[in-house]
Amino acid sequence: MAHVDETLAAYEGIAARYDELNARMDTSSLVARFVEAADRYGSGGRRLLDAGCGTGRSSVAFRKHGFEVTGYDLSPAMVAAARRRPGAEEIRFLVGRLQEPPPGLTGFDVVACVDVPMTYLTDTDQLRQALTAARDQLTEDGVLLFDLNTIGYYRRMFGVPTIADRGDRYVAWFAESPRIEADAVVITQFDLFERNGAGWERLSMRHVQRHHSERTVREVAERSGLRVVAAHGLVGTSARDPADEDEHDRILYVARRSDLTV
Template sequence: MAAARSETVDPALTTYESLAPFYDRFTRYDDYLRWSGLLDDLMQRHIVPGRRLWDVACGTGKSTAAFRDRGYRVLGCDLSAAMIAEARAKPENRGIEFHQADMRDLPGQLGTADHDVVLCMDDAVNNLVGEADLDQAFALYMDAVLAAFEDDVPTVERSSARGVELSARYGLRYWKAMLQVCQGWALAHR
């Protein structure tokens, strides 16, 4: 999928294709069980309407399996075919659906209608290198964040003001618009 985006080599794809066989050893101290518990608690407190979860940039499926074990019906996707192959090969990932997909092109063929939660954990956002990449990723991020307000008006005011400033500087129109929605929410809830 990355080759269709550009004539140049995608550094994220190149990195993760070669890292895939070693990724689980590289991330062996990452505590996906704990992280999934913290996020599950957050989702429960904010009454996420269902248990269908999309794990974007899922890598070898460690986080995907952690959410499945917490009762979510999960779908994992990753840019790297090698990472998806590693995920599919793990016995603990049986029953989980994995697809190769570029998070910069989502929802694409996978759609979003069948998911209540979309997550992108760990360091995947570090691989977004252009304004267009950031614009798309933050648009998805804000869609999810808007569903999980904590009624913390001062934090919403601070975060949205800073986000609007940064998005205006970098021309991230959708991100700016979504943050302006947050600003409006904060004004209405003072």
């Protein structure tokens, strides 16, 4: 099975319960970091494209910050959940891939990829295609914002098998790779066990991601007609500077079109 098909299968299978299983994720605080970056580096325009929007949690959060939002995602089931989300009535949701977005998405002041959807781009050519697509979606003075997991995060979270006890639910995960290397694919196995009467039900997923180092991101961005103008570290949803690949969980990148006239 191709990596993109595995990603689609994983999210199609979990879409109906995605929000429940990720209830601890503080999406509103994460979006606030993106909004701060948009306000600092952007043009002030309020047309925003939420690329890789999932079930629309980030899209609704951006809407609350006053943006006119359009969102799209790889998974039709996730998009269907987004359309049903309270507060999403004025948001248009579409189906498409980061490197092959729906047609006609242009003229955005901000393109945002929230909660690491670009980690599922498993080679630099896919990353280049996605960044090129984002460049084409921006206005001349628009800004692209996206976060990526650090190598330190991958090693801390997936370096050893882990089991989380949630009462009537257990979650187990581990990296299939014997070593987690920089700028390499990380394949993670997740198993969810839930009590069902006297027995247990199991849901298994494989997530195929890639670590993209800051050096790689900057080089690929240049080939895509973009210039990285800032990179901020995140620990949880708190900003940390300067960004550190070992100590921080994610890096929030800010990029603008390289043909921008200053």
